[in-house]
Amino acid sequence: ILNVEQSPQSLHVQEGDSTNFTCSFPSSNFYALHWYRWETAKSPEALFVMTLNGDEKKKGRISATLNTKEGYSYLYIKGSQPEDSATYLCAFRSGTYKYIFGTGTRLKVLA
Amino acid sequence: GAGVSQTPSNKVTEKGKYVELRCDPISGHTALYWYRQSLGQGPEFLIYFQGTGAADDSGLPNDRFFAVRPEGSVSTLKIQRTERGDSAVYLCASSGTGGYNEQFFGPGTRLTVL
Numbered sequence: 001i002l003n004v005e006q007s008p009q010s011l012h013v014q015e016g017d018s019t020n021f022t023c024s025f026p027s028s029n030f031y032a033l034h035w036y037r038w039e040t041a042k043s044p045e046a047l048f049v050m051t052l053n054g055d056e057k058k059k060g061r062i063s064a065t066l067n068t069k070e071g072y073s074y075l076y077i078k079g080s081q082p083e084d085s086a087t088y089l090c091a092f093r094s095g096t097y098k099y100i101f102g103t104g105t106r107l108k109v110l111a
Numbered sequence: 112g113a114g115v116s117q118t119p120s121n122k123v124t125e126k127g128k129y130v131e132l133r134c135d136p137i138s139g140h141t142a143l144y145w146y147r148q149s150l151g152q153g154p155e156f157l158i159y160f161q162g163t164g165a166a167d168d169s170g171l172p173n174d175r176f177f178a179v180r181p182e183g184s185v186s187t188l189k190i191q192r193t194e195r196g197d198s199a200v201y202l203c204a205s206s207g208t209g210g211y212n213e214q215f216f217g218p219g220t221r222l223t224v225l
Contacts, residue, residue: 004153032211043114043216044154044202051211089153097142098167099214101153 002026004092006102013080014110020076021105023090027071031093035064035075039086080109115217117203123223124193132188132220136205143186146202154202193224
């Protein structure tokens with residue numbers, strides 16, 4: 001059974017704080033690691049596809065890193081804003097089509 | 112362009128009833144996925160279509176669940192004899208094939224079984 005874990009489950013930060021969370025996944029049979037942002041009442045939105053060990057991706061104030069050898073990825077948010085409040089999901093792919101999702105990290109940014 | 116749409120957005124039904132949930136993928140996307148998200152959990156894989164055929168239905172929890180995609184576009188997830196434990200958000204996603212194609216998600220159908 002492939003297990004994908006995310007931590008923390010939830011966190012509250014103040015506006016302007018930087019934060020990060022973790023996705024742990026199996027270190028074997030790696031194909032890709034995806035990050036999604038899911039706001040309440042909306043569709044999950046793709047943030048990053050990470051494919052190579054050592055990958056670093058950045059989109060505005062959000063960035064992500066990947067370590068496939070040890071099986072983890074970090075998502076960083078710099079200078080959190082209230083609109084960053086959402087659930088952040090990671091999904092592990094061991095093949096071309098199957099995605100195994102973590103339980104998500106629920107972020108609340110307080111103004 | 113239009114994204115993935117799902118109908119209905121909310122469905123309340125009684126235990127034992129039959130329900131159908133519909134997904135309209137992005138035009139041209141051959142891959143289509145159904146997921147179920149229960150409270151406090153991540154999306155759980157149910158079934159994957161490549162074109163008209165179910166390439167992997169290993170995530171369907173039991174034979175009360177069935178999904179079709181007869182023309183390789185719209186898909187319907189069918190649940191017979193619903194149980195309270197079926198209450199969840201049902202998500203649909205579509206993607207192109209090959210490489211690291213992203214999944215694009217619909218907004219989900221929230222199913223409540225009373």
